[in-house]
Amino acid sequence: MTDSLDQITSASNPLIKRLRGLERKKNRNETGLFLAEGARLIEQAMAQGWEIETLVVSNTGADRDYVQALCAEAVKSGARVIQVPDRLAGSIARKDNPQAVIAAIRQQDLSLSDLDPSHPGLWIGLYECRDPGNLGTILRTADCAGAAGVLLIEQCCDPYSVEAVRASMGSLFDVRVARTDFAAFNAWRKNAALNIVAASVNGDTRHDGVDFVQPSLILMGNEQAGLPPHIEAECDTLCLIPMRGGADSLNLAQATAVMLYEGWRQRGFS
């Protein structure tokens, strides 16, 4: 099997350079590709119909049965499969001990019109979320809680960054994610009669006092600044997650989990 793979051994090979470049957002945007590392993640992507553009196999990994099976499936789906020395795999993954396989995967850019607002799950909106670790973690939690999808509103970090992909633990491939500006988002959700429930320090209702059984979208603000007043003015409910006096604030992903599981609890976890 491994004999049939293209071998690349030079760090200056244009394909290797292009893959290494996917660490940067500019290059991800230009190519429409992003990196995912590890057989489990890549299998999950393929199972969900994501297009593997290139599959990179390390020399150490190439003899393993599960890697050979993954290669065969990738070739069948039209991917280019290459084998590289471990140090080149490490240079693409930016770590000393890379996993046996790394894939360049085609981004799926959904727009609002691709989303069905009548989905029975809760929606999540993130307004200017800036930390890719938070974003990936929120995708993972949204996946676990069967959320309808995650809307990235205005200037959010890139869900296809290495850190977000890693923190999502594969949930990026399962959860519907769309990027939008606030005006388009607000028109979309009004048309669908989705209530916006925003977590806010200005909230006057405790989060567990909100009716999440009606069609709802949980809106979370930026890590540092929360939601600006003009956005809060458009929300149906501003609610407060209780905190002991003197405590600072919850991490954004933690606060989102608390909101989402309270909403889902009210729906009987169905």
Next chain:
Amino acid sequence: MTDSLDQITSASNPLIKRLRGLERKKNRNETGLFLAEGARLIEQAMAQGWEIETLVVSNTGADRDYVQALCAEAVKSGARVIQVPDRLAGSIARKDNPQAVIAAIRQQDLSLSDLDPSHPGLWIGLYECRDPGNLGTILRTADCAGAAGVLLIEQCCDPYSVEAVRASMGSLFDVRVARTDFAAFNAWRKNAALNIVAASVNGDTRHDGVDFVQPSLILMGNEQAGLPPHIEAECDTLCLIPMRGGADSLNLAQATAVMLYEGWRQRGFS
């Protein structure tokens, strides 16, 4: 003010070497010290009575009013205060743009006998938590939810690592943390009649069906392996956090937040 500070300019100065060494657990254990970066965190530590052993001020930071106030307070409390070039501050903080102040702080190692099991809050036990980012995030959430304290059971990561301190956002200085083995922990909680409610894939009760109003400790397992059977056998309740079919698992810190806020909700957030 800045004239009175000891100036150190050489990277080979023994004090600088010792501070740089606090990145490693071995050196933290030997010295009983750890690093915290930034005026807000250091002020929080001092306000909570933590001992600042050394305060490092960067040349750029030394002229700022809030830094000078912090230095004065640190000197008064008996700390050694030194001023260093920005590049040395960066070498201690292991980053290019360090904050204006970095402190070496004395660890507070609590044992079980330092904890009051009749504290009205919920307790959290972490069994072999290995990710310092998770641990720091859990400390932050425990602080927000007024938890009684966090018990680190068996081989957990170090709460004084740079990553845990950073993720805790200062909550490390507010939350009572003790390290223990399981046998001692179990004796302590039995003596105090604390129920152990563990999150587990083997749970037969939904987490929101558990009675958290009684004195309770939420026990969370290792990121990869969860709780081993002999530990689960000692728990009063194994509960399940609902997840949609096919989803993988929640991140440990996210799962802990869901458990803790459900427990606190049942207690009326009081």
